[in-house]
Amino acid sequence: MRDETRQPIITAKNVNKWYGHFHVLKDVNMEVHKGEVIVIFGPSGSGKSSFIRCINRLEEYQSGQIVVDGIELTSDIRNIERIRMETGMVFQQFNLFPHLTVLENVILAPVQVRKWSKDKATELGQQLLQRVGIPEQAEKYPGQLSGGQQQRVAIARALAMQPRIMLFDEPTSALDPEMIKEVLDVMTELARSGMTMLVVTHEMGFAKAVADRMFFFDKGQIVESGTPQDIFTNPQEDRTKLFLSQILTH
Amino acid sequence: MTNTRSRPVEARPDPLTWLRQNLFNNWWNSLLTVFSLWLVYALGGGISVWAFTEANWRVIPVNLRLFLVGQYPLTEIWRIWFLVALLALLTGSALAIWAASYRRIAVGFALTPLLLALLPFSLANRLWLASLTLLGLLGWFMARNANLSMRRLVMWGGVLWVPVSVLIMSGLGDENPFLPSVGTNLWGGLLLTMLLTIVGIAISFPLGVLLALGRRSDLPIIRWASVAYIELIRGVPLITLLFMAQLMLPLFLPANVSIDRVLRAQVGIILFSAAYLAENVRGGLQAIPKGQFEASYALGLSGVQTTLLIILPQALRIAIPVLVGQFIGLLKDTSLVAIVGLFDLLGIAKTVLAQPEFLGLQREVYAFISVFYWLLSYGMSYISQRLESALGLGQR
Ligand SMILES: Nc1ncnc2c1ncn2[C@@H]1O[C@H](COP(=O)(O)OP(=O)(O)OP(=O)(O)O)[C@@H](O)[C@H]1O
Ligand SMILES: [Mg+2]
Numbered sequence: 096m097r098d099e100t101r102q103p104i105i106t107a108k109n110v111n112k113w114y115g116h117f118h119v120l121k122d123v124n125m126e127v128h129k130g131e132v133i134v135i136f137g138p139s140g141s142g143k144s145s146f147i148r149c150i151n152r153l154e155e156y157q158s159g160q161i162v163v164d165g166i167e168l169t170s171d172i173r174n175i176e177r178i179r180m181e182t183g184m185v186f187q188q189f190n191l192f193p194h195l196t197v198l199e200n201v202i203l204a205p206v207q208v209r210k211w212s213k214d215k216a217t218e219l220g221q222q223l224l225q226r227v228g229i230p231e232q233a234e235k236y237p238g239q240l241s242g243g244q245q246q247r248v249a250i251a252r253a254l255a256m257q258p259r260i261m262l263f264d265e266p267t268s269a270l271d272p273e274m275i276k277e278v279l280d281v282m283t284e285l286a287r288s289g290m291t292m293l294v295v296t297h298e299m300g301f302a303k304a305v306a307d308r309m310f311f312f313d314k315g316q317i318v319e320s321g322t323p324q325d326i327f328t329n330p331q332e333d334r335t336k337l338f339l340s341q342i343l344t345h
Numbered sequence: 346m347t348n349t350r351s352r353p354v355e356a357r358p359d360p361l362t363w364l365r366q367n368l369f370n371n372w373w374n375s376l377l378t379v380f381s382l383w384l385v386y387a388l389g390g391g392i393s394v395w396a397f398t399e400a401n402w403r404v405i406p407v408n409l410r411l412f413l414v415g416q417y418p419l420t421e422i423w424r425i426w427f428l429v430a431l432l433a434l435l436t437g438s439a440l441a442i443w444a445a446s447y448r449r450i451a452v453g454f455a456l457t458p459l460l461l462a463l464l465p466f467s468l469a470n471r472l473w474l475a476s477l478t479l480l481g482l483l484g485w486f487m488a489r490n491a492n493l494s495m496r497r498l499v500m501w502g503g504v505l506w507v508p509v510s511v512l513i514m515s516g517l518g519d520e521n522p523f524l525p526s527v528g529t530n531l532w533g534g535l536l537l538t539m540l541l542t543i544v545g546i547a548i549s550f551p552l553g554v555l556l557a558l559g560r561r562s563d564l565p566i567i568r569w570a571s572v573a574y575i576e577l578i579r580g581v582p583l584i585t586l587l588f589m590a591q592l593m594l595p596l597f598l599p600a601n602v603s604i605d606r607v608l609r610a611q612v613g614i615i616l617f618s619a620a621y622l623a624e625n626v627r628g629g630l631q632a633i634p635k636g637q638f639e640a641s642y643a644l645g646l647s648g649v650q651t652t653l654l655i656i657l658p659q660a661l662r663i664a665i666p667v668l669v670g671q672f673i674g675l676l677k678d679t680s681l682v683a684i685v686g687l688f689d690l691l692g693i694a695k696t697v698l699a700q701p702e703f704l705g706l707q708r709e710v711y712a713f714i715s716v717f718y719w720l721l722s723y724g725m726s727y728i729s730q731r732l733e734s735a736l737g738l739g740q741r
Binding site: 151153176179180182183184186188190191192193194203204207208249252253256 | 634636637639640641642643644645646647650654655658659662
């Protein structure tokens with residue numbers, strides 16, 4: 096799936112970020128190629144969320160460089176909006192719009208941002224709800240759905256902008272155990288379809304099955320990276336070994 | 346596995362059991378019940394004896410027109426009928442479009458003109474009032490199954506009704522043969538009270554929303570200006586503002602420009618109400634989780650789109666109860682304009698009472714206008730409660 100000949104779709108070079116005096120990202124480097132599925136994991140507070148939120152500029156970084164699909168992230172608002180059109184994001188808490196129906200949630204951005212006609216957007220919206228397996232819930236409000244269904248709507252909503260990259264920040268952490276699988280299934284299908292994905296998750300089964308490469312974050316640094324094979328069978332760093340032993344024995 | 350047992354029926358207690366369970370379930374409640382009954386009897390009895398035997402209600406029919414429209418010229422009253430008729434039509438349509446499932450609200454609106462017709466009007470006026478109900482029904486049937494353009498029409502009709510009314514009521518100039526000017530010094534009674542309230546809400550509401558957004562703006566100048574405005578106005582009683590508007594506004598203007606006195610009071614009310622509205626809207630804005638902004642931005646929506654489509658609709662929904670509370674407050678606060686010499690419902694009451702033949706009839710007159718204030722306030726409160734449950738507040 097990895098295409099080394101072309102230039103990466105995401106390049107992060109020496110990214111540094113501070114919250115006040117707190118140095119949350121320290122010289123983070125990463126290259127992601129089109130179609131790759133990247134899993135990011137690491138202890139709480141290690142900066143995973145901060146990093147992927149830098150990619151669509153929900154957070155600013157103070158030094159270094161991030162280039163997404165050939166567009167460099169600067170504080171220029173037009174660049175930011177272009178990058179946000181190219182990247183979809185799925186949050187731990189779903190963050191659906193509670194005052195809009197499921198379908199309205201999904202078609203909002205295509206209509207408002209891409210200026211599609213409502214009919215065209217609705218057609219796409221129905222297709223996407225079909226794809227995530229909840230076509231019959233289109234007219235309901237988010238509050239009437241289960242957590243797993245809400246998260247699948249959130250995925251459909253992000254896909255409606257037809258992004259080239261999907262960012263997931265712990266998409267299953269807020270879900271009851273019996274709902275995790277339905278969301279992971281949708282994500283697996285998405286990965287198989289060739290979508291470039293950055294996924295912050297501790298679902299190691301998903302990582303093993305789907306990820307092309309994994310990155311272990313600790314204290315704002317990438318401690319180790321490699322294929323799932325490398326990481327699970329032959330971790331190099333003690334910190335990685337310790338962390339894996341902790342989460343795998345759960 | 347299916348569970349098909351039906352929900353058990355809750356037994357209805359017979360009246361005696363109900364009484365025992367709810368009013369006499371312990372000695373303290375029994376005491377309270379007896380005391381309340383006595384209080385109701387003492388007050389209610391006294392008031393009804395007064396209302397039915399002692400009160401001199403003659404003052405009401407004689408001055409009814411004053412109470413309703415002030416000194417508005419008799420020959421021009423058709424304008425008010427026309428505007429009210431338009432409003433009835435619009436209300437009927439709006440109810441059919443947005444509140445069709447709330448029969449009780451619709452029935453309430455339909456009954457209002459008929460109830461008003463119980464007042465001591467002439468037969469012609471009673472017929473006019475009754476025809477308002479018919480117009481409302483007409484609007485209802487026209488707008489049932491309305492398509493998008495009909496909805497738009499009704500919405501814009503509602504929005505434009507306010508400025509059009511002000512324009513028609515004030516006329517198009519002294520020389521105009523069709524709509525000669527009617528000075529606002531002749532506007533009065535319920536008409537003026539309603540005007541101050543409706544225009545007050547219609548202008549201070551958007552202003553308050555802007556101030557609330559301004560208070561959260563990233564631009565320091567806008568933020569500081571909003572905070573300064575809000576805190577300044579909130580530190581001053583409305584009556585002071587009204588006096589300032591009457592006495593000080595002219596000082597800031599060139600000598601040959603004179604602002605209408607009703608307009609001055611209206612400006613005072615708007616400025617006052619906007620500051621409080623801003624704080625209430627801000628309360629709603631604060632209740633919106635950060636994730637809503639993030640999700641919207643991540644989808645590529647701009648700041649303005651996020652505010653208009655995601656944040657404000659939710660914030661206003663949350664704020665409905667306090668906002669309506671404030672609108673009711675605004676209605677009652679308009680009575681303060683009587684103190685600066687305008688003839689709203691309360692001001693008219695005072696002039697009526699100043700006539701020698703009606704001296705000493707304060708109780709009758711104030712009881713009468715209180716009923717109007719109460720009906721209007723309660724109507725607003727009732728509609729807002731329905732609105733809240735329709736929007737599913739508290740069960741997001
Ligand atoms: N807005 C903020 N202001 C100040 N500190 C912050 C802010 N957001 C995050 N932090 C801090 O930065 C650190 C990294 O946060 P981040 O959310 O990136 O971690 P994470 O790896 O995603 O952790 P988790 O697994 O708990 O989600 C944490 O110590 C957090 O307390
Ligand atoms: Mg996180």
